[in-house]
Amino acid sequence: MTNRIPVIIDTDMGVDDAYSVMLALSSSQLKVLGITTSYGNVDAEAATLNAIKILELLEKRVRVAKGASGPLFGKMRKYSNSRGAFIHGKDGLGNKGYSLSEPVHIEVETDAVDYMAELIKKEDTKVTIVSLGPLTNIATLIISYPELRSRIDGIAMMGGSAYSGNTLPAGESNIVADPEAAQIVLQSGLRIVMCGLEATEKAYFIKDDLEMFRLIGGSVGRFYYDMTQDYMSAIEKLSGERKAVIHDSVPTAWLLNPSVLKARACHVEVDLNGQYTRACTVTDEICAEAKPNVMVAFELDRDLFVRMHIEAFKQYR
Amino acid sequence: MAGRPLIIDTDSGHGFAEALMLIDGCGLFDIKGVCTVFGSASPRRGAAHAAYLRELCGGQWPIVTGSERPLVVRRKDTGTKSDCAVLDELAPAAAEKVPAPEHPWDLIYRTAVEQNGELELFCTGPLTNIAVSVIRHRDLPKYIKKITIAGGASRRGDATPYAEFNIYSDPHAFKCILDAGFSQIDLVDLEFCRYAHLTAEEAKNIGMLSSGNPWKSLLEKTVTAGNPRNKELTGLLELDSAGSVICHDAAAAFVLAIPAAVTATGVYTMVEQRSELSSGRTLFDFGKRFTDGPNVRLATYTTREMYSDFYIRCLRSYDRRVLR
Numbered sequence: 001m002t003n004r005i006p007v008i009i010d011t012d013m014g015v016d017d018a019y020s021v022m023l024a025l026s027s028s029q030l031k032v033l034g035i036t037t038s039y040g041n042v043d044a045e046a047a048t049l050n051a052i053k054i055l056e057l058l059e060k061r062v063r064v065a066k067g068a069s070g071p072l073f074g075k076m077r078k079y080s081n082s083r084g085a086f087i088h089g090k091d092g093l094g095n096k097g098y099s100l101s102e103p104v105h106i107e108v109e110t111d112a113v114d115y116m117a118e119l120i121k122k123e124d125t126k127v128t129i130v131s132l133g134p135l136t137n138i139a140t141l142i143i144s145y146p147e148l149r150s151r152i153d154g155i156a157m158m159g160g161s162a163y164s165g166n167t168l169p170a171g172e173s174n175i176v177a178d179p180e181a182a183q184i185v186l187q188s189g190l191r192i193v194m195c196g197l198e199a200t201e202k203a204y205f206i207k208d209d210l211e212m213f214r215l216i217g218g219s220v221g222r223f224y225y226d227m228t229q230d231y232m233s234a235i236e237k238l239s240g241e242r243k244a245v246i247h248d249s250v251p252t253a254w255l256l257n258p259s260v261l262k263a264r265a266c267h268v269e270v271d272l273n274g275q276y277t278r279a280c281t282v283t284d285e286i287c288a289e290a291k292p293n294v295m296v297a298f299e300l301d302r303d304l305f306v307r308m309h310i311e312a313f314k315q316y317r
Numbered sequence: 318m319a320g321r322p323l324i325i326d327t328d329s330g331h332g333f334a335e336a337l338m339l340i341d342g343c344g345l346f347d348i349k350g351v352c353t354v355f356g357s358a359s360p361r362r363g364a365a366h367a368a369y370l371r372e373l374c375g376g377q378w379p380i381v382t383g384s385e386r387p388l389v390v391r392r393k394d395t396g397t398k399s400d401c402a403v404l405d406e407l408a409p410a411a412a413e414k415v416p417a418p419e420h421p422w423d424l425i426y427r428t429a430v431e432q433n434g435e436l437e438l439f440c441t442g443p444l445t446n447i448a449v450s451v452i453r454h455r456d457l458p459k460y461i462k463k464i465t466i467a468g469g470a471s472r473r474g475d476a477t478p479y480a481e482f483n484i485y486s487d488p489h490a491f492k493c494i495l496d497a498g499f500s501q502i503d504l505v506d507l508e509f510c511r512y513a514h515l516t517a518e519e520a521k522n523i524g525m526l527s528s529g530n531p532w533k534s535l536l537e538k539t540v541t542a543g544n545p546r547n548k549e550l551t552g553l554l555e556l557d558s559a560g561s562v563i564c565h566d567a568a569a570a571f572v573l574a575i576p577a578a579v580t581a582t583g584v585y586t587m588v589e590q591r592s593e594l595s596s597g598r599t600l601f602d603f604g605k606r607f608t609d610g611p612n613v614r615l616a617t618y619t620t621r622e623m624y625s626d627f628y629i630r631c632l633r634s635y636d637r638r639v640l641r
Contacts, residue, residue, distance in 0.1 A: 163472055169587065169600045169607050238606070274592030282594045284478040286552070 004031040012040025012133030013050035014088035015231040016248040026312035033119045036112035040133035041084040042092035044069040052103040067112025068136035071178035087234045094227040126153035132248040139181035154191030156251035160281030161197035171279035179279040183270040192294045199297035200247035217313035262299035265292035320347040322432045328356020328442025329363035330400040331539040332566030339570040341374040342631030350379045352421035356442040357400045369408035373531040383421035384445035387487035403538045422450035429460035438464045441566040448490035451497045458498040467569035469506040469599035485597030488590045502613040505569035513568035513624040517560020580618040583611030
């Protein structure tokens with residue numbers, strides 16, 4: 001395959017991140033150059049360990065670099081008290097990460113931001129960044145390596161929301177974690193596809209889907225099935241619906257098949273000083289006073305989304 | 318039998334005209350007064366419009382002018398929202414002499430006490446007058462049966478991407494009302510108009526009213542002929558723009574008059590006051606994830622047919638008045 005899309009995945013490696021990484025690495029359309037990690041669903045150390053464990057489970061040789069352990073400004077909420085631990089389990093992998101063997105490989109020593117820069121410089125073609133966590137690493141890359149902007153093809157991000165929130169009434173967790181970083185990224189002038197809650201909350205698996213993964217996916221499918229059980233229970237406690245919402249697979253699914261989403265050009269800015277609306281991605285769909293800067297996803301084809309994951313799991317049978 | 322006692326607080330505009338037509342036409346209310354506030358028109362121009370509309374109703378209620386600016390924020394664009402061109406043309410400037418020499422906050426409080434807890438308030442503009450009423454008369458809430466507000470947006474706003482004009486114009490006033498301890502606040506947000514609107518055909522029929530109907534001339538010019546404001550709202554709500562006629566104030570009047578025809582949900586509502594980007598945005602905790610019990614009842618659904626039937630019946634009631 002000559003025209004594979006070179007990507008770097010930046011992740012806070014929780015349950016849904018693991019699906020996204022699996023989907024990306026199972027496709028011949030993407031060339032995953034490296035994985036960078038940050039705090040978010042878990043702390044940066046755990047995110048790094050989880051990433052390496054998942055790569056070893058998938059038997060993929062991709063290098064991992066640890067990144068930010070907190071937001072650009074201000075303090076991070078203590079992980080153990082956070083919503084992330086409740087949803088993703090204490091280990092970030094649905095309390096099942098402990099069942100995976102201790103990793104043989106180790107992370108790269110370079111800092112995540114420098115590692116991203118190194119990968120982008122080495123690549124002949126423009127690189128796409130897939131952002132699955134807080135945008136701290138990517139914002140730092142943009143401000144510290146301005147000369148590399150032209151080498152970045154775009155950013156496919158899971159984060160934000162036009163009309164709702166999950167961590168705050170109008171705030172989605174990846175943006176809430178570091179609103180200033182999100183604002184830097186959104187204002188960067190780079191091509192951005194924002195997969196916010198309007199689309200990602202439609203990206204869910206039900207019990208039958210997970211059973212299918214378990215049946216067709218060999219040891220990988222069985223692990224993902226187990227990993228998702230507590231995650232689904234946590235979501236059920238919050239929403240009353242027993243389903244596993246796999247937010248982070250959405251940007252990867254879009255890269256593989258853009259028809260999975262319906263998106264439109266909007267002007268988006270992050271609210272940085274609201275009492276109730278801090279971290280809201282203020283989405284102007286009409287763009288009356290400002291030019292569009294982001295493609296915002298509003299709809300998702302769930303059937304296609306599920307089929308893409310089934311095809312991915314088949315590779316591990 | 319006397320109707321439900323009601324005071325209307327408004328920033329005028331063509332929407333207010335339609336709302337007043339419905340409120341008076343349905344025969345359910347005893348209108349105790351109309352207060353005007355800045356917004357679509359200045360309070361004095363609003364009073365002139367209200368006096369003209371009172372004539373169409375054949376009413377006697379007092380009209381008083383209120384706040385000319387918001388409590389705290391200063392908006393460069395409040396008071397300039399032009400939704401009054403036809404009213405300006407029809408209501409003579411001389412009518413600006415009409416207002417009674419009383420402040421809205423005193424009229425509201427005095428009437429509320431007289432009505433012994435039965436008075437309802439209906440608000441179609443920025444909520445500054447009501448907030449001042451609460452500030453001046455802290456025990457007002459215990460004398461008010463219910464407030465119905467045309468305001469807020471649970472999805473898209475018309476003043477900013479999220480904020481609806483009435484709340485955007487004075488978010489602190491809305492916050493004051495949320496915190497004042499009123500026993501019932503019914504909120505009719507922009508999204509409710511998705512269900513409560515007229516079709517193009519129904520709007521066209523207004524032009525076929527009997528020539529004696531006092532509302533004919535005004536509504537032909539504002540509803541039947543269409544207006545830019547309507548186009549803006551159909552776009553916001555992503556409705557079939559082939560002529561749907563949306564009127565936020567009229568939809569709120571429908572909720573006020575026939576609450577049994579409306580599905581409403583109790584929801585904790587917040588209003589952003591601090592943010593530059595999001596000031597005036599109403600946030601609704603539908604999932605009860607962030608807050609405790611509800612502080613407003615948000616109208617969420619009705620059938621379009623019930624609304625249009627109510628609208629046409631109220632309008633036709635003026636035909637009968639003429640015949641009598």
